[in-house]
Amino acid sequence: MVAEIIGGSLFGSLALVADGLHMSTHAGAMLIAALAYSYARKHANDPHFVFGTGKLGDLAGFTSAIILAMMALLIGYEAIARLLAPIPIHFSEAIPIAVVGLLVNIVSAWLLSGDDHHGHSHGHDHTHDQHAEHEHGEEMQLIKTPSGVFALSIFEDGVPPVFRMKVSTEGAELSAQDMTVTTIRPDGTRQVFAFSRTSDFLESTTDIPEPHAFKAVVTLPDGVHAVQFEEHGHDTHSVDTRDHNMRAAYMHVIADAAVSVLAIIGLLLAQMFGWLWMDPLAGIVGALVIANWSYGLMRDTGAILMDMSPNDTMANKIRETVEMAGDKLVDLHVWRLGPGHLGAVVSVSTKETLRGPAFYHAQLRRFQGLSHISVEVHTLQVV
Numbered sequence: 001m002v003a004e005i006i007g008g009s010l011f012g013s014l015a016l017v018a019d020g021l022h023m024s025t026h027a028g029a030m031l032i033a034a035l036a037y038s039y040a041r042k043h044a045n046d047p048h049f050v051f052g053t054g055k056l057g058d059l060a061g062f063t064s065a066i067i068l069a070m071m072a073l074l075i076g077y078e079a080i081a082r083l084l085a086p087i088p089i090h091f092s093e094a095i096p097i098a099v100v101g102l103l104v105n106i107v108s109a110w111l112l113s114g115d116d117h118h119g120h121s122h123g124h125d126h127t128h129d130q131h132a133e134h135e136h137g138e139e140m141q142l143i144k145t146p147s148g149v150f151a152l153s154i155f156e157d158g159v160p161p162v163f164r165m166k167v168s169t170e171g172a173e174l175s176a177q178d179m180t181v182t183t184i185r186p187d188g189t190r191q192v193f194a195f196s197r198t199s200d201f202l203e204s205t206t207d208i209p210e211p212h213a214f215k216a217v218v219t220l221p222d223g224v225h226a227v228q229f230e231e232h233g234h235d236t237h238s239v240d241t242r243d244h245n246m247r248a249a250y251m252h253v254i255a256d257a258a259v260s261v262l263a264i265i266g267l268l269l270a271q272m273f274g275w276l277w278m279d280p281l282a283g284i285v286g287a288l289v290i291a292n293w294s295y296g297l298m299r300d301t302g303a304i305l306m307d308m309s310p311n312d313t314m315a316n317k318i319r320e321t322v323e324m325a326g327d328k329l330v331d332l333h334v335w336r337l338g339p340g341h342l343g344a345v346v347s348v349s350t351k352e353t354l355r356g357p358a359f360y361h362a363q364l365r366r367f368q369g370l371s372h373i374s375v376e377v378h379t380l381q382v383v
Contacts (some may be wrong), residue, residue, distance in 0.1 A: 003026060004101045005112030013094040013267060013279055022102065026108070027073050029064045029252040033245050035291070038061035038111035051372060053337015055304065062301040068294035069090070072287045079283035086280075091271040098267060102260035108253040112246065119375075141227040143218060148172025152227060154212055161212065161366060163193055163204035176202050178221050181211040206247055240310050241340040241369075244301050246374045255293050259286035259318070307335045312341055314370065321363050322348055327355070330378065343372040361382070 004020030007013075040053035140153040151166045167174055176195040183206065184190045193204040218225045266282025269275050277307055309315065315334045317344050320327045331347035348360060357375040 004021065007094060007097040011091075011094040011097075013098070013263070015378045020101070021071060021075065023105070023256050025064075025067050026105075026249075026252040026256050028067060029249045032060045032064055033249045033316055036245050038107075040235055051337050051343060052341075054341055057243055058301045058304045061248035061297055062305060064252065065294045065301060066297035068252070069298070072291035072294060075283050076287035079280040079287065082280035082283070083277060086276045091267055095264065095267050095271070096313050098260060098263045102257060105253050105257035105260055109250065109257060112250045112253060112370065133199070141216070141229070142226045143220075144223050145220060145225070145229060146224055150174065152216065154208060154229060156366065160207040161210075162207055163195070163216075164203040165195065166200070174202065174220070180219045181357075182217040182219070183208070184217065185214045210368065240336060242264060242300075243339045244256075244297070248297055248301075251293050251297055253289050258289050262286045262289075285381070310342065314344070314367065317367055318344060318346060318364060318370075320342055322346070322360070323361065326350075327352070331376075337371060340369055340373035341371040342369050343374075344370055345374045345376075347376040347378070349378045349380060353379055355379075 001020050001023040004023060006020075008017035008020055017161065020049040036056045036059070038168055043049060043053050048051075077363075095207055140151050143150045143152060148167060150172070153162045153164050153166070154161055156162075165174065165179065176197050179195060179202070181193045181195075183193070191209075193206060195202040196205050212229055216227050216229060218227065260280040262285050263279075266279045267276040304310075315332055318332060318334070319329050327348050327350040329346070331345070332351050333345040335343055337343045342365070346364070355377065357377055360375045360377070361373055364370060364375075
């Protein structure tokens with residue numbers, strides 16, 4: 001940062017100065033991100049933060065977005081001024097400094113790329129005879145045996161989660177008495193599930209507790225098979241898991257790298273063809289790139305800070321759950337508390353006199369990512 005700002009000023013490259021100034025915002029973004037994480041961790045259990053400190057990252061991201069926008073305006077202003085009044089550029093000194101700036105940004109981006117800043121990623125560890133695929137409401141594992149291929153899935157589409165076993169090979173058969181599933185969780189806890197026949201598949205007679213991250217040992221007539229289930233079923237896709245604090249820091253270094261590339265291109269073209277206007281033009285393009293990234297980050301974090309509804313997926317799941325129980329949803333509010341966490345306020349009207357808030361808490365608690373639930377129940381008088 002220091003080398004680019006001083007070198008660009010001494011050797012007459014606005015694009016180099018612009019890259020150095022923007023790199024200073026990169027350093028500032030790192031500091032803001034670090035302070036946000038530190039403060040959020042320190043006050044995670046502070047009762048003054050009614051819904052926790054999850055939004056501090058979004059606040060830090062919004063702040064970084066404003067800094068990005070200010071730098072875009074500054075660089076654009078300086079570039080236009082340089083277009084109107086060009087000055088000589090010392091190319092042999094400016095170009096190497098720009099290359100060093102690009103290398104620093106590439107290394108920084110690589111260091112940050114391992115964090116889950118842009119979305120939620122999933123991974124599996126499958127053996128050679130296992131395969132995972134997803135259908136509506138299911139996470140499925142295929143089990144290949146000498147007698148055929150069987151599909152074990154966790155089904156939770158509008159119902160409490162259960163195991164389902166289907167026969168994937170034509171002619172193969174399996175009865176409920178022929179199989180059991182034993183789940184082994186990371187802490188060593190085991191649970192055995194028995195099955196009963198339902199339509200054209202077998203279904204476990206008991207629900208599967210959250211979370212759905214465990215090894216499932218399947219006992220079949222021809223032997224024992226082990227499959228792995230990860231906690232990333234279809235419900236996770238209804239929750240925004242992006243960390244906008246880390247996203248802001250990552251966005252700074254990616255924008256830095258883009259401006260560094262433009263600075264190098266501008267300097268090379270100006271040196272080769274004598275186009276001194278290419279250097280400030282590169283600064284203008286860089287300013288536009290930064291402004292675009294700033295707008296996107298400001299839009300996303302601003303929506304969260306204003307408690308805009310993240311999407312309709314979780315709201316629809318809550319609505320379906322209430323209506324499937326035969327009740328009426330009177331009012332519903334869903335909002336983001338932090339990365340991967342949603343809050344919901346639910347008002348229900350029911351004719352069932354024995355149904356209180358605890359009943360709906362139990363029904364809704366199975367949705368991963370729904371971290372805070374407030375339920376209000378209105379019992380209707382039956383005439």
